[in-house]
Amino acid sequence: MRSLNIGATGMLAQQLNVEVISNNIANMNTTAYQRRRAEFQDLLYQNQRRVGADSSDANTIVPAGVQVGLGVKTAAVYRITEQGNLTLTENPLDLAINGEGFFQITLPNGDTAYTRAGSFQLDGDGDLVTVDGYTVQPGLTIPANAVDISINGSGQVLVSIDGQVQPQNLGQLELARFPNDAGLLAVGDNLFLQTPASGAPQTAVPQTAGYGSIQQGFLETSNVNVVEEITNLITAQRAYEMNSKVIETSDQMMATVTNLR
Secondary structure, three states: OHHHHHHHHHHHHHHHHHHHHHHHHHOOOOOOOOOEEEEEEEOOEEEEEOOOOEOOOOOOEOOOOEEEEOOEEEEEEEEOOOOOOEEEOOOOOEEEEEOOOEEEEEOOOOOEEEEOOOEOEEOOOOEEEOOOOOEEOOOOEOOOOEEEEEEOOOOEEEEEEOOOOOOEEEEEOOEEEOOOHHHOEEEEOOEEEOOOOOOOOEEEOOOOOOOOEEEEOEEEOOOOOHHHHHHHHHHHHHHHHHHHHHHHHHHHHHHHHHOOO
8 A cells, every 4th residue: 555655754754854843943042053944845656547648539638647646755954044133242252244144264174164153262372263263264363462352344353452552453354155055064063064056155345245244242143933943843743643644544444454354
């Protein structure tokens, strides 16, 4: 009976759906986390009577035919890039992007990763780094005698040096954009890598047309809507139960056949 396999594909699909939802809920407090959604497609169809086939010698045509579906499959788990809220931290090294773009991070192997989580810190040399110690491009070093750090909306990093009147400009942060943000490869630690699906990065100064601005002393929160996720979780659970009921009903039908005398 096809319904056994069809019900099994439905249960597997809803199991993955619940896993995606649970990951969203688990990251509801993760800085700059972007929620995921599972997308499904129907499987191949078996044609028992092909639509459009000739039904007689008089060239009459079958208007609908008979197609039997074989279940469901997971097509994609895509990332919803809607921006989260900005929360005030008053930490001068916390940076949020208000708009489009990613910070650029240099990994230990020399590759460039991208992130919207701007909870940066200073290492022992005064370099601006992530919480894992990865350098924030373009590689800025804050002097030990700096008494104040100011990062404006266009990404200029200014420090006030003890005994100097004019602030010192240490460099310029740039943001990267991609033709398809959803095509970036998530590698954990709030980092993404470029892929052929994302396209090549395009970099520019913050507040350039199409790029966001830098907000110092803020962090971007997760864009997970807990109420929506709980609703989706209940829906997925009910769908899982209904698919299990299909398998149970198919089993009862097969038992009826085997009990015939």
